[in-house]
Amino acid sequence: MEMLNQMAVQLQQEQNCTFLQACQLATEWYQKHMHKTPCRTSILTGNTWICELYAGHMGRFEENVCMPKEVFAALCETLVNDFGLQVPQRPHGLAVEESVAMFIHVLKGKQNREIQERFQHSGETVSRHVHNVLNSMKEFTVVHCRPTYSQHRIHPYVRSRRKYLPFKVLQQNMIDI
Template identity: 35%
Template sequence: MEPWRFLDSAEIDWWNISNCSLIFPNIFVDEEPVEDENHLRDDLEWLVMCQITTRSILTYYQNYVHKIPCRTSIRTGHRCLEEILNGHEVRCYQAFRLSRSVFMDFCHELAHKYGLRPTRGMSLYEEVGVFLVTCAHGVDNRLLQELFNHSGETISRHFHRVLKVVGKLADTIITPHPEYNEGKGYHKPQHERYMPFFKVSDFVLYSIYVLTF
């Protein structure tokens, strides 16, 4: 039996101080009766320190030495993406808000023109899928861990990798018309469709000015 086996057993209550007399019977029983209360208090403080130290060792062992795998589903993120892309056209649009052809073109565009590359643990299509699901549905990291069968750190890292690459689209695609301020282009200033949502009264502007300065 391994020397640490008793630490993994939930049946053994090692951490109750009341049982310390059973574990260390000679701590409270000496040949002569203890008359000094300070000495007894020191013994109790020593037991508490032993308890804290042992708990810390056990926590470190369970978290960093004897790790229990969490994402063990046979439905990996790569397999999930294959099911979506090879399935009905509606599934791809519902998941990524893009049709299958647009999704593939978007991935190739990010790879060939903006330098997005796959990693050892996640393909190019999978990391773009993580990014699109987050933006399309506003899901949190925990749900993405369950969908794509990756850790939270992996999900967060790949999301920001794609986000950084998508930001480069601002130099070539996501740009206003050169004569936008003159009313040229599709989105015109003072457009009757959008202006009511951005109209700000003089009182609001004055309040912002006062709060700022």
Template identity: 35%
Template sequence: MFWMNKDVFIRLCDDLENIYKVKGSQRISIAEKLGMFLYTVEEGAGNRNVQERFQHSGETVSRYFSEMLNVVCDMAKEFIKPSDPEFKSTPPEILGDSRYMPHFKFTFACAGWEGTAHDTRIFQSAIHNPTLKFPKPTNGKYYLVDAGYPQIKSICYHISVKGQEFFGCVCLVRWGAQPTGYKEVFNHAHSSLRSVIERTFGVWKKRWNILLDMPSYSFDKQVKIVIAAMALHNYIRRYSGRDCVFDESENLDIEGIGREDDAQNGHGHVSREMEALRNNIASSLMGAPI
């Protein structure tokens, strides 16, 4: 039901009523409001389709979709953020799973940029705008990024090791020979993690078909829909003991694995320091199980 089990749906209804003060009426309950909203974002359904499914007027469908969209975007403040803002610990599910437990949640969202904007431009805007509250890791922890992003001390480092071919697809490594040398071991471990990250985006897009096509909505509403879809994804991940979409994720075609954009990196002290960091991490992985 709406890509979530019954218990999660009921819990979400209760949270909407008790925390976010959504009200039902004699004509429509909170569950029906939520149902219409989820049906719209899950199926990418138009107004007329929702009218026929729920037997309400077009004006009613449009009004309650807008109401629920604003409420779920408000939920995003709670559900799209790191559970451990200081990054002090590693979740036991990740520590205990050789595949990094691919039930990841989104911790930051910045929607509304034009499609032609370069990754680096968006990233730089996010980390330098204090109002966005980008979750920066503590000293000694980093974000894993591809070559489309700059190397920044204490924030991120690239997935590939300079001078060594990047293994873009986990399957090539899994079915072929075991990696040899510290650079190949490094690339194997981190290409596996990148595959999990890409799969999370694949699951997110599969769950909410509205993300594939929403030309009838205003730009501002489209931005809100992206944020709401991420908030709902995280809500399901937090409270669902079993997620059918993730269970099927092994069969998803993952786009973008192995894509290396032109890096916009500076050279000098920071680049040398980050390269040394990569080499240290790669060396430490030599004795770890693959």
């Protein structure tokens, strides 16, 4: 009988241990996947930051956006009016200026996490808006950045060397665009 009691106690302890492990795993899973603490909580949102730059010193604007205010405003307007960049339909949606500024930060070599922190948006939001601007910029580039190369403008040294033939073919193809 004593042996049976010991086996029953041991079985109860093992079940308790398994139950505790299951509770611990469930708690960890809940903390990781369900109970989230907001990360991007700065008072200065991306749109507020852009407004602050517009209202501030011209040098600071150019330092952060890499162009004068008037050029940036014209670029945003052109992308919306001529190249289909979407204006937000919701009151809490991103402004076009904010999307274009995020795109410029990508061009400056900033990482997605840095842009998330600067503009206070998730990585998915940053990626989506940067891709929207990229698609509009591709169309902008086709219209406004056509090369004006001609075979006669290629340096004679390059034109006369056979090893640069692919370069010359590329140049010729650019003329045909």
